[in-house]
Amino acid sequence: MSEPATRIRVVLFDLDGTLADTAPDLANALNHTLRGHGREPLPLEAIRPHVSHGGIALIRFGFGIGADHPQFEIYRRDLLDFYLANIARETRLFDGMERVLDTLEGEGIAWGVVTNKPAWLTDPLMRALGLDRRAACIVSGDTLRYSKPRPEPILHGCALAGASPGECLYVGDAERDIEAGRRAGTATLVALFGYLGEGDEPARWGGDGLLNHPAELLDWLGL
CATH class of the missing domain: 3.40.50.1000 (HAD superfamily/HAD-like)
Known part of the structure; x- marks a missing residue:
């Protein structure tokens, strides 16, 4: 070095x-969004590598959809709203x-x-x-x-x-x-x-x- x-x-x-x-709080936000839309939550270690790439990457990973999906922006907004309200819990x-x-x-x-x-x-x-x-x-x-x-x-x-x-x-x-x-x-x-x-x-x-x-x-x- x-x-x-x-x-x-x-x-x-x-x-x-x-x-x-910040991964624990962002993972909690993603899992809150997944549960709110009838999906199963994901383990923190699976979510962690995607955290640096922001909310768009988290929704893509969690829901397995692209930004052109009709519900994508709704999911992203749900995630970010929950995250802001719980931004430093963990x-x-x-x-x-x-x-x-x-x-x-x-x-x-x-x-x-x-x-x-x-x-x-x-x-x-x-x-x-x-x-x-x-x-x-x-x-x-x-x-x-x-x-x-x-x-x-x-x-x-x-x-x-x-x-x-x-x-x-x-x-x-x-x-x-x-x-x-x-x-x-x-x-x-x-x-x-x-x-x-x-x-x-x-x-x-x-x-x-x-x-x-x-x-x-x-x-x-x-x-």
């Missing part, structure tokens, strides 16, 4: 599957992530979030986790015209946090995260502890390293 060539001043995180383990930071954030703050390294989650879900979740006032920036999927894998959200996060892309690190658990970071010119690390699926090949994504545990981020930064 390569080390940063320049001092990292800002660490940006993806939200679902990187900073926070969601927690990944084990070791609180120590990572505390260490970054203690070392004067700012951190923020760049996610494809829409702001109307991102903001209440960050508040519920007590992170909204700690983050140097929060960039949601609808903050700008474009979302990841386009580089603009990460570039916006760097600017809000007051650093150049070369002084920033982006950490995510999906290929689009690493692509966005690389296109933006930041260093990138893959969170293997996130929601990777069986077909994912993170070693081929072109990141600067792979993290098996959040604490390894501190090792990579030399902290």
Whole structure:
């Protein structure tokens, strides 16, 4: 795993599957929707790999239908309404992530979030986790015209946090995260502890390293 060539001043995180383990609450929302429409609930471990890809992916997986299905938007809205009302019942930071954030703050390294989650879900979740006032920036999927894998959200996060892309690190658990970071010119690390699926090949994504545990981020930064 390569080390940063320049001092990292800002660490940006993806939200679902990187900073926070949101899978239990999103799985509960999907299963609530499935039961409400006469379907059997699914186990958390089956749902987990789909969580990083949002509500559309969850409905596709859970109901086995495409976005052109006449009931698709009804199912998606039911899922999101339930999720918003129960957004942090079981969601927690990944084990070791609180120590990572505390260490970054203690070392004067700012951190923020760049996610494809829409702001109307991102903001209440960050508040519920007590992170909204700690983050140097929060960039949601609808903050700008474009979302990841386009580089603009990460570039916006760097600017809000007051650093150049070369002084920033982006950490995510999906290929689009690493692509966005690389296109933006930041260093990138893959969170293997996130929601990777069986077909994912993170070693081929072109990141600067792979993290098996959040604490390894501190090792990579030399902290």
